[in-house]
Amino acid sequence: MxxxxxxxxxxxxxxxxxxxxxxxxxxxxxxxxxxxxxxxxxxxxxxxxxxxxxxxxxxxxRRPQSHSAVLEIVDIRREVEALGLAYHFEILRSEIRPAAADDAERLALPAGATLLAITCRHFAARQPFCLEERIISLDAVPEAGETDFADISPGAWLVARIPWSNAEHRIRAAAAAPSEAASLLIEAGAPCLVIERRTWDQARPITHVRLTYPGDGHEVVAHFAPTGA
Known part of the structure:
Protein backbone atom coordinates (compact mmCIF):
# COMPACT_ATOMS: atom_id res chain seq x y z
CA MET A 1 0.00 0.00 0.00
CA ARG A 62 6.21 16.90 10.84
CA ARG A 63 8.80 18.13 13.32
CA PRO A 64 7.19 17.97 16.80
CA GLN A 65 8.21 20.82 19.08
CA SER A 66 7.52 20.06 22.69
CA HIS A 67 8.29 21.89 25.91
CA SER A 68 9.22 20.69 29.38
CA ALA A 69 8.81 22.93 32.39
CA VAL A 70 12.04 22.98 34.38
CA LEU A 71 10.33 23.49 37.72
CA GLU A 72 7.60 20.87 37.26
CA ILE A 73 7.34 17.11 36.93
CA VAL A 74 5.51 16.87 33.62
CA ASP A 75 3.65 13.79 32.41
CA ILE A 76 5.07 12.83 28.99
CA ARG A 77 1.58 11.84 27.81
CA ARG A 78 0.48 15.44 28.41
CA GLU A 79 3.53 16.75 26.51
CA VAL A 80 2.62 14.64 23.48
CA GLU A 81 -1.12 15.30 23.58
CA ALA A 82 -0.44 19.04 23.89
CA LEU A 83 1.08 18.75 20.41
CA GLY A 84 -2.17 17.28 19.11
CA LEU A 85 -0.53 13.89 18.54
CA ALA A 86 -1.56 10.38 19.56
CA TYR A 87 0.44 8.96 22.48
CA HIS A 88 1.49 5.49 23.50
CA PHE A 89 4.42 3.89 25.28
CA GLU A 90 6.15 0.53 25.52
CA ILE A 91 8.33 -1.10 28.18
CA LEU A 92 11.63 -2.17 26.64
CA ARG A 93 13.29 -3.65 29.74
CA SER A 94 12.31 -4.23 33.35
CA GLU A 95 14.21 -6.01 36.10
CA ILE A 96 14.43 -6.13 39.87
CA ARG A 97 18.05 -6.19 41.01
CA PRO A 98 20.42 -5.11 43.79
CA ALA A 99 21.75 -1.56 43.57
CA ALA A 100 25.14 -1.33 41.87
CA ALA A 101 27.88 1.25 42.40
CA ASP A 102 26.55 3.70 39.79
CA ASP A 103 23.09 3.50 41.37
CA ALA A 104 24.57 5.01 44.51
CA GLU A 105 25.61 8.02 42.45
CA ARG A 106 22.24 8.29 40.75
CA LEU A 107 20.01 7.91 43.79
CA ALA A 108 22.24 7.60 46.89
CA LEU A 109 21.10 4.03 47.47
CA PRO A 110 23.18 1.81 49.74
CA ALA A 111 24.96 -1.09 48.06
CA GLY A 112 22.68 -4.10 47.87
CA ALA A 113 19.43 -2.13 48.21
CA THR A 114 16.70 -3.57 46.00
CA LEU A 115 15.55 -1.51 43.06
CA LEU A 116 13.45 -1.73 39.92
CA ALA A 117 15.33 -0.74 36.76
CA ILE A 118 12.97 -0.01 33.90
CA THR A 119 13.40 1.39 30.39
CA CYS A 120 10.42 2.82 28.56
CA ARG A 121 9.97 4.36 25.11
CA HIS A 122 7.32 7.04 24.54
CA PHE A 123 5.80 7.71 21.12
CA ALA A 124 4.14 10.67 19.43
CA ALA A 125 2.09 9.64 16.40
CA ARG A 126 4.06 6.39 16.18
CA GLN A 127 7.40 8.19 16.13
CA PRO A 128 9.76 7.74 19.11
CA PHE A 129 9.45 10.85 21.25
CA CYS A 130 11.47 10.16 24.38
CA LEU A 131 13.51 7.38 25.99
CA GLU A 132 12.95 6.95 29.74
CA GLU A 133 15.56 5.09 31.82
CA ARG A 134 14.48 4.87 35.44
CA ILE A 135 15.43 3.25 38.73
CA ILE A 136 12.94 3.07 41.60
CA SER A 137 13.89 2.25 45.18
CA LEU A 138 11.78 -0.74 46.22
CA ASP A 139 12.56 0.04 49.84
CA ALA A 140 10.62 3.29 49.35
CA VAL A 141 8.05 1.99 46.84
CA PRO A 142 7.69 -1.80 47.23
CA GLU A 143 4.47 -1.92 45.20
CA ALA A 144 6.36 -0.83 42.08
CA GLY A 145 7.93 -4.29 41.93
CA GLU A 146 4.46 -5.85 41.59
CA THR A 147 3.22 -3.47 38.88
CA ASP A 148 3.42 -4.42 35.18
CA PHE A 149 2.91 -0.84 33.87
CA ALA A 150 0.77 -2.19 31.05
CA ASP A 151 -1.69 0.72 31.11
CA ILE A 152 0.25 3.57 32.71
CA SER A 153 3.87 4.62 32.31
CA PRO A 154 6.21 4.40 35.33
CA GLY A 155 6.52 8.18 35.69
CA ALA A 156 2.78 8.78 35.59
CA TRP A 157 2.21 5.89 38.00
CA LEU A 158 4.68 7.34 40.53
CA VAL A 159 3.25 10.86 40.37
CA ALA A 160 -0.29 9.55 40.86
CA ARG A 161 0.50 7.27 43.80
CA ILE A 162 3.66 8.24 45.64
CA PRO A 163 4.09 11.50 47.58
CA TRP A 164 7.36 13.36 47.10
CA SER A 165 8.73 16.36 48.97
CA ASN A 166 11.59 17.60 46.80
CA ALA A 167 13.19 17.02 43.42
CA GLU A 168 16.33 17.90 41.50
CA HIS A 169 16.60 18.48 37.75
CA ARG A 170 19.78 18.37 35.69
CA ILE A 171 19.61 19.36 32.02
CA ARG A 172 22.33 18.93 29.43
CA ALA A 173 23.03 18.32 25.79
CA ALA A 174 24.50 14.94 24.79
CA ALA A 175 25.30 12.92 21.71
CA ALA A 176 23.08 9.87 21.28
CA ALA A 177 24.82 6.65 22.28
CA PRO A 178 24.28 3.75 19.84
CA SER A 179 21.64 2.11 22.09
CA GLU A 180 19.77 5.40 22.54
CA ALA A 181 19.95 6.13 18.82
CA ALA A 182 18.50 2.72 18.00
CA SER A 183 15.58 3.29 20.38
CA LEU A 184 14.87 6.81 19.11
CA LEU A 185 15.46 5.97 15.42
CA ILE A 186 18.12 8.65 15.04
CA GLU A 187 21.77 8.56 14.02
CA ALA A 188 24.33 7.60 16.65
CA GLY A 189 25.96 10.82 17.82
CA ALA A 190 22.93 12.96 16.95
CA PRO A 191 22.33 15.81 19.44
CA CYS A 192 19.90 15.03 22.23
CA LEU A 193 18.43 16.89 25.16
CA VAL A 194 18.84 14.93 28.39
CA ILE A 195 16.83 15.70 31.53
CA GLU A 196 17.82 13.83 34.69
CA ARG A 197 15.62 14.03 37.76
CA ARG A 198 15.84 12.68 41.30
CA THR A 199 12.96 12.79 43.75
CA TRP A 200 12.78 12.21 47.50
CA ASP A 201 10.16 11.88 50.18
CA GLN A 202 11.87 13.90 52.91
CA ALA A 203 15.33 12.23 53.11
CA ARG A 204 14.20 8.96 51.53
CA PRO A 205 15.18 8.57 47.85
CA ILE A 206 12.33 7.45 45.57
CA THR A 207 13.44 7.46 41.93
CA HIS A 208 16.01 8.65 39.43
CA VAL A 209 15.06 9.05 35.78
CA ARG A 210 16.99 9.97 32.66
CA LEU A 211 14.80 11.29 29.83
CA THR A 212 16.47 11.51 26.42
CA TYR A 213 14.78 13.53 23.65
CA PRO A 214 15.97 14.05 20.05
CA GLY A 215 17.51 17.51 20.25
CA ASP A 216 15.75 19.00 17.23
CA GLY A 217 12.27 18.68 18.69
CA HIS A 218 12.35 19.65 22.34
CA GLU A 219 13.12 22.59 24.58
CA VAL A 220 12.87 23.38 28.28
CA VAL A 221 11.19 26.40 29.78
CA ALA A 222 11.20 28.05 33.20
CA HIS A 223 8.89 30.74 34.53
CA PHE A 224 10.20 32.81 37.42
CA ALA A 225 9.86 36.15 39.14
CA PRO A 226 12.40 38.40 40.85
CA THR A 227 12.97 37.82 44.56
CA GLY A 228 13.95 40.40 47.14
CA ALA A 229 13.85 44.17 46.85
Whole structure:
Protein backbone atom coordinates (compact mmCIF):
# COMPACT_ATOMS: atom_id res chain seq x y z
CA MET A 1 0.00 0.00 0.00
CA UNK A 2 1.11 3.57 -0.69
CA UNK A 3 0.46 4.68 2.87
CA UNK A 4 2.51 1.83 4.34
CA UNK A 5 5.45 2.71 2.09
CA UNK A 6 5.34 6.44 2.88
CA UNK A 7 4.87 5.76 6.58
CA UNK A 8 7.86 3.41 6.60
CA UNK A 9 10.05 6.12 5.04
CA UNK A 10 8.98 8.57 7.78
CA UNK A 11 9.26 6.21 10.75
CA UNK A 12 12.66 4.89 9.62
CA UNK A 13 13.78 8.53 9.16
CA UNK A 14 14.71 7.89 5.56
CA UNK A 15 12.61 11.05 5.38
CA UNK A 16 13.67 12.83 8.60
CA UNK A 17 11.64 15.50 10.43
CA UNK A 18 11.40 18.60 8.28
CA UNK A 19 12.07 16.76 5.00
CA UNK A 20 9.88 17.66 2.04
CA UNK A 21 7.80 14.84 0.62
CA UNK A 22 7.64 14.49 -3.20
CA UNK A 23 4.76 16.36 -4.83
CA UNK A 24 1.45 14.60 -5.46
CA UNK A 25 2.05 14.34 -9.20
CA UNK A 26 5.46 12.73 -8.64
CA UNK A 27 4.04 10.25 -6.14
CA UNK A 28 1.18 9.40 -8.50
CA UNK A 29 3.71 8.62 -11.23
CA UNK A 30 5.91 6.60 -8.86
CA UNK A 31 3.04 4.42 -7.62
CA UNK A 32 1.05 4.30 -10.86
CA UNK A 33 -2.12 5.74 -9.37
CA UNK A 34 -4.25 8.87 -9.55
CA UNK A 35 -3.44 12.14 -7.77
CA UNK A 36 -6.75 11.75 -5.94
CA UNK A 37 -5.48 8.51 -4.39
CA UNK A 38 -2.23 10.19 -3.37
CA UNK A 39 -4.12 13.15 -1.91
CA UNK A 40 -6.23 10.80 0.21
CA UNK A 41 -3.10 9.04 1.54
CA UNK A 42 -1.42 12.34 2.40
CA UNK A 43 -4.57 13.47 4.21
CA UNK A 44 -4.43 10.28 6.29
CA UNK A 45 -0.78 10.98 7.17
CA UNK A 46 -1.72 14.51 8.24
CA UNK A 47 -4.47 13.09 10.48
CA UNK A 48 -1.95 10.64 11.97
CA UNK A 49 0.33 13.54 12.84
CA UNK A 50 3.17 12.36 10.61
CA UNK A 51 3.22 15.17 8.05
CA UNK A 52 2.06 18.73 7.62
CA UNK A 53 0.90 20.43 4.42
CA UNK A 54 1.95 23.99 3.69
CA UNK A 55 0.05 26.04 1.16
CA UNK A 56 2.01 26.56 -2.07
CA UNK A 57 5.03 24.76 -0.57
CA UNK A 58 4.05 21.09 -0.38
CA UNK A 59 4.06 18.41 2.30
CA UNK A 60 6.72 17.98 4.97
CA UNK A 61 7.51 15.41 7.64
CA ARG A 62 6.21 16.90 10.84
CA ARG A 63 8.80 18.13 13.32
CA PRO A 64 7.19 17.97 16.80
CA GLN A 65 8.21 20.82 19.08
CA SER A 66 7.52 20.06 22.69
CA HIS A 67 8.29 21.89 25.91
CA SER A 68 9.22 20.69 29.38
CA ALA A 69 8.81 22.93 32.39
CA VAL A 70 12.04 22.98 34.38
CA LEU A 71 10.33 23.49 37.72
CA GLU A 72 7.60 20.87 37.26
CA ILE A 73 7.34 17.11 36.93
CA VAL A 74 5.51 16.87 33.62
CA ASP A 75 3.65 13.79 32.41
CA ILE A 76 5.07 12.83 28.99
CA ARG A 77 1.58 11.84 27.81
CA ARG A 78 0.48 15.44 28.41
CA GLU A 79 3.53 16.75 26.51
CA VAL A 80 2.62 14.64 23.48
CA GLU A 81 -1.12 15.30 23.58
CA ALA A 82 -0.44 19.04 23.89
CA LEU A 83 1.08 18.75 20.41
CA GLY A 84 -2.17 17.28 19.11
CA LEU A 85 -0.53 13.89 18.54
CA ALA A 86 -1.56 10.38 19.56
CA TYR A 87 0.44 8.96 22.48
CA HIS A 88 1.49 5.49 23.50
CA PHE A 89 4.42 3.89 25.28
CA GLU A 90 6.15 0.53 25.52
CA ILE A 91 8.33 -1.10 28.18
CA LEU A 92 11.63 -2.17 26.64
CA ARG A 93 13.29 -3.65 29.74
CA SER A 94 12.31 -4.23 33.35
CA GLU A 95 14.21 -6.01 36.10
CA ILE A 96 14.43 -6.13 39.87
CA ARG A 97 18.05 -6.19 41.01
CA PRO A 98 20.42 -5.11 43.79
CA ALA A 99 21.75 -1.56 43.57
CA ALA A 100 25.14 -1.33 41.87
CA ALA A 101 27.88 1.25 42.40
CA ASP A 102 26.55 3.70 39.79
CA ASP A 103 23.09 3.50 41.37
CA ALA A 104 24.57 5.01 44.51
CA GLU A 105 25.61 8.02 42.45
CA ARG A 106 22.24 8.29 40.75
CA LEU A 107 20.01 7.91 43.79
CA ALA A 108 22.24 7.60 46.89
CA LEU A 109 21.10 4.03 47.47
CA PRO A 110 23.18 1.81 49.74
CA ALA A 111 24.96 -1.09 48.06
CA GLY A 112 22.68 -4.10 47.87
CA ALA A 113 19.43 -2.13 48.21
CA THR A 114 16.70 -3.57 46.00
CA LEU A 115 15.55 -1.51 43.06
CA LEU A 116 13.45 -1.73 39.92
CA ALA A 117 15.33 -0.74 36.76
CA ILE A 118 12.97 -0.01 33.90
CA THR A 119 13.40 1.39 30.39
CA CYS A 120 10.42 2.82 28.56
CA ARG A 121 9.97 4.36 25.11
CA HIS A 122 7.32 7.04 24.54
CA PHE A 123 5.80 7.71 21.12
CA ALA A 124 4.14 10.67 19.43
CA ALA A 125 2.09 9.64 16.40
CA ARG A 126 4.06 6.39 16.18
CA GLN A 127 7.40 8.19 16.13
CA PRO A 128 9.76 7.74 19.11
CA PHE A 129 9.45 10.85 21.25
CA CYS A 130 11.47 10.16 24.38
CA LEU A 131 13.51 7.38 25.99
CA GLU A 132 12.95 6.95 29.74
CA GLU A 133 15.56 5.09 31.82
CA ARG A 134 14.48 4.87 35.44
CA ILE A 135 15.43 3.25 38.73
CA ILE A 136 12.94 3.07 41.60
CA SER A 137 13.89 2.25 45.18
CA LEU A 138 11.78 -0.74 46.22
CA ASP A 139 12.56 0.04 49.84
CA ALA A 140 10.62 3.29 49.35
CA VAL A 141 8.05 1.99 46.84
CA PRO A 142 7.69 -1.80 47.23
CA GLU A 143 4.47 -1.92 45.20
CA ALA A 144 6.36 -0.83 42.08
CA GLY A 145 7.93 -4.29 41.93
CA GLU A 146 4.46 -5.85 41.59
CA THR A 147 3.22 -3.47 38.88
CA ASP A 148 3.42 -4.42 35.18
CA PHE A 149 2.91 -0.84 33.87
CA ALA A 150 0.77 -2.19 31.05
CA ASP A 151 -1.69 0.72 31.11
CA ILE A 152 0.25 3.57 32.71
CA SER A 153 3.87 4.62 32.31
CA PRO A 154 6.21 4.40 35.33
CA GLY A 155 6.52 8.18 35.69
CA ALA A 156 2.78 8.78 35.59
CA TRP A 157 2.21 5.89 38.00
CA LEU A 158 4.68 7.34 40.53
CA VAL A 159 3.25 10.86 40.37
CA ALA A 160 -0.29 9.55 40.86
CA ARG A 161 0.50 7.27 43.80
CA ILE A 162 3.66 8.24 45.64
CA PRO A 163 4.09 11.50 47.58
CA TRP A 164 7.36 13.36 47.10
CA SER A 165 8.73 16.36 48.97
CA ASN A 166 11.59 17.60 46.80
CA ALA A 167 13.19 17.02 43.42
CA GLU A 168 16.33 17.90 41.50
CA HIS A 169 16.60 18.48 37.75
CA ARG A 170 19.78 18.37 35.69
CA ILE A 171 19.61 19.36 32.02
CA ARG A 172 22.33 18.93 29.43
CA ALA A 173 23.03 18.32 25.79
CA ALA A 174 24.50 14.94 24.79
CA ALA A 175 25.30 12.92 21.71
CA ALA A 176 23.08 9.87 21.28
CA ALA A 177 24.82 6.65 22.28
CA PRO A 178 24.28 3.75 19.84
CA SER A 179 21.64 2.11 22.09
CA GLU A 180 19.77 5.40 22.54
CA ALA A 181 19.95 6.13 18.82
CA ALA A 182 18.50 2.72 18.00
CA SER A 183 15.58 3.29 20.38
CA LEU A 184 14.87 6.81 19.11
CA LEU A 185 15.46 5.97 15.42
CA ILE A 186 18.12 8.65 15.04
CA GLU A 187 21.77 8.56 14.02
CA ALA A 188 24.33 7.60 16.65
CA GLY A 189 25.96 10.82 17.82
CA ALA A 190 22.93 12.96 16.95
CA PRO A 191 22.33 15.81 19.44
CA CYS A 192 19.90 15.03 22.23
CA LEU A 193 18.43 16.89 25.16
CA VAL A 194 18.84 14.93 28.39
CA ILE A 195 16.83 15.70 31.53
CA GLU A 196 17.82 13.83 34.69
CA ARG A 197 15.62 14.03 37.76
CA ARG A 198 15.84 12.68 41.30
CA THR A 199 12.96 12.79 43.75
CA TRP A 200 12.78 12.21 47.50
CA ASP A 201 10.16 11.88 50.18
CA GLN A 202 11.87 13.90 52.91
CA ALA A 203 15.33 12.23 53.11
CA ARG A 204 14.20 8.96 51.53
CA PRO A 205 15.18 8.57 47.85
CA ILE A 206 12.33 7.45 45.57
CA THR A 207 13.44 7.46 41.93
CA HIS A 208 16.01 8.65 39.43
CA VAL A 209 15.06 9.05 35.78
CA ARG A 210 16.99 9.97 32.66
CA LEU A 211 14.80 11.29 29.83
CA THR A 212 16.47 11.51 26.42
CA TYR A 213 14.78 13.53 23.65
CA PRO A 214 15.97 14.05 20.05
CA GLY A 215 17.51 17.51 20.25
CA ASP A 216 15.75 19.00 17.23
CA GLY A 217 12.27 18.68 18.69
CA HIS A 218 12.35 19.65 22.34
CA GLU A 219 13.12 22.59 24.58
CA VAL A 220 12.87 23.38 28.28
CA VAL A 221 11.19 26.40 29.78
CA ALA A 222 11.20 28.05 33.20
CA HIS A 223 8.89 30.74 34.53
CA PHE A 224 10.20 32.81 37.42
CA ALA A 225 9.86 36.15 39.14
CA PRO A 226 12.40 38.40 40.85
CA THR A 227 12.97 37.82 44.56
CA GLY A 228 13.95 40.40 47.14
CA ALA A 229 13.85 44.17 46.85
Missing amino acids: IRDDLEAKILSREWPPGAQIPFEADLATRYGCSRMTVNKVLTQLVQAGLIERRRKAGSFV
